[in-house]
Amino acid sequence: MLNTLANHGFLPYDGEDITEEDTVHALGEGLNFDEELSRLMHQFAVTTNPTPNATTYSLDHLGRHNILEHNTSLSHADACFDDPSIFSQTVFDETRSYWKGLVVDLDEAAISRLARLEISQATNPNYTLTAYLTVFGGYFAAAPKKHLEYFFQNERLPEVLGWKQPSKPWARSELLHMMQRVINATEAVSEGSSKFVVRTGMAAMHGGF
Numbered sequence: 001m002l003n004t005l006a007n008h009g010f011l012p013y014d015g016e017d018i019t020e021e022d023t024v025h026a027l028g029e030g031l032n033f034d035e036e037l038s039r040l041m042h043q044f045a046v047t048t049n050p051t052p053n054a055t056t057y058s059l060d061h062l063g064r065h066n067i068l069e070h071n072t073s074l075s076h077a078d079a080c081f082d083d084p085s086i087f088s089q090t091v092f093d094e095t096r097s098y099w100k101g102l103v104v105d106l107d108e109a110a111i112s113r114l115a116r117l118e119i120s121q122a123t124n125p126n127y128t129l130t131a132y133l134t135v136f137g138g139y140f141a142a143a144p145k146k147h148l149e150y151f152f153q154n155e156r157l158p159e160v161l162g163w164k165q166p167s168k169p170w171a172r173s174e175l176l177h178m179m180q181r182v183i184n185a186t187e188a189v190s191e192g193s194s195k196f197v198v199r200t201g202m203a204a205m206h207g208g209f
Contacts (some may be wrong), residue, residue: 003059004155005030015059018045030157034169044068046069060085071127072120074112075152080126083112092152096145105142107184114190 004020005011010026024044027033033041046054048061048068049134053101056152063085067077076209082088098112121127157163 001031001141002062004151004157006059007156011053011059017058019056028169032167032169034166034171037170037172037175040172043064056128067175071124072115072116078120078124078127085154091116096149097147099145102145103142104145104148106181107189110182110186110189112185117198166184 002011002023003015006013006015007028008029008030011022020039022043023045024035024038027038027041028035042057045057045062045068048064049057050061050064063083065079065084067078069076069084073084073089073091074095076084077086077088077091078084095112095116098115100109101108112118144161144163147158147163148162150161151158
């Protein structure tokens with residue numbers, strides 16, 4: 001998403017030395033994140049900067065493996081197979097094969113996520129799972145499939161398809177609520193299936209906040 005915001009000019013296009021104020025501006029103007037949540041997102045991004053006590057980050061830092069970039073991405077190969085910073089049409093085609101209708105709801109999102117997790121566990125000898133986050137469903141936990149496809153494949157906001165940023169600012173409380181709904185949906189679709197091992201990953205995602 002930060003790459004996308006740079007592509008739209010909300011962040012410096014060169015992606016270098018992004019400050020907290022840069023991040024607050026970009027997330028506020030591009031996605032209507034409130035200031036508290038935007039500053040929290042900056043704190044996460046700064047952890048990818050290898051310089052001790054850094055207060056800024058660059059977009060190329062975000063691809064450092066197992067900090068924010070993670071295995072089982074919905075649209076990028078695991079790091080042991082290919083450069084994880086490069087969009088993989090093959091991986092994304094697998095993901096969207098589980099999106100059957102015109103709208104992707106939490107159940108379909110959870111199913112596609114669990115399928116990617118299973119594939120990674122089965123094929124990646126260096127498998128680990130860290131946190132992940134997606135947005136586009138707003139407060140209703142469902143998103144038009146065409147908007148998700150456009151975002152993943154183009155690293156641009158799907159404004160040309162009618163997407164508009166939410167009128168109500170995204171706050172930390174709304175994010176935590178949405179994350180819990182994702183956790184609940186994931187556990188519901190995986191309950192009773194020995195194929196999927198998700199609780200560790202979901203707990204890590206929740207604990208990050």
